[in-house]
Amino acid sequence: MMNRTFVLLERISALLRSEQRREAGSAGLEPVHLQALGYLARANRFSDTPQSVGEYLGLSKGNMSQRLLWLERSGYLQRTKDEWDGRVVHLGLTGRGLKAVAEFSPPALWVEAGGEDENLAAELEKVLHRLLGRGGYRGFGQCRTCRHHQKRAGGGHCGLLKVDLEPDQIDKLCREHEMEEEAERIRTPDR
Ligand code: SF4
Numbered sequence: 001m002m003n004r005t006f007v008l009l010e011r012i013s014a015l016l017r018s019e020q021r022r023e024a025g026s027a028g029l030e031p032v033h034l035q036a037l038g039y040l041a042r043a044n045r046f047s048d049t050p051q052s053v054g055e056y057l058g059l060s061k062g063n064m065s066q067r068l069l070w071l072e073r074s075g076y077l078q079r080t081k082d083e084w085d086g087r088v089v090h091l092g093l094t095g096r097g098l099k100a101v102a103e104f105s106p107p108a109l110w111v112e113a114g115g116e117d118e119n120l121a122a123e124l125e126k127v128l129h130r131l132l133g134r135g136g137y138r139g140f141g142q143c144r145t146c147r148h149h150q151k152r153a154g155g156g157h158c159g160l161l162k163v164d165l166e167p168d169q170i171d172k173l174c175r176e177h178e179m180e181e182e183a184e185r186i187r188t189p190d191r
Pocket of ligand 1: 044046159178
């Protein structure tokens with residue numbers, strides 16, 4: 001069968017979206033709302049802006065703004081201004097937002113059917129990195145696999161942004177993340 005992996009991933013993705021719609025629909029939540037909440041629950045403090053959510057989900061600015069506004073008005077999200085730069089807005093989950101992620105992302109069917117598989121996840125992660133690299137997309141990875149991450153006692157340090165990192169930030173997603181091989185690819189683009 002041609003493109004078997006693609007067809008399977010496409011089918012699984014459609015099935016999970018449909019299930020999320022069924023489970024969370026009564027709360028007015030669509031799959032894209034849950035994707036945005038799930039991303040923000042995992043994003044670090046440099047990546048929890050409206051622009052970063054849009055980039056991660058591949059949505060236009062207008063579309064993303066509408067979705068985020070709805071989530072905020074419905075009590076799933078709250079905005080706070082950046083401590084140092086008042087033009088920057090951070091998005092954080094409220095208790096209601098955290099509850100929605102815990103309940104619907106992934107949907108119960110995924111857990112019941114034993115969808116989680118460490119070996120499969122590792123293989124899919126490799127595919128994802130190849131796609132991101134080829135397509136020139138941002139990686140949105142964790143500090144622990146970033147070339148700019150420096151281990152420090154009681155946390156870490158970001159060599160790119162020149163800031164210390166609290167221990168709870170190290171496992172979160174970052175829009176500035178760069179794998180070593182990505183840095184090499186940027187240095188030699190015609191490889
Ligand atoms: S070390 Fe990398 S992933 Fe971590 S904050 Fe810095 S740029 Fe982001």
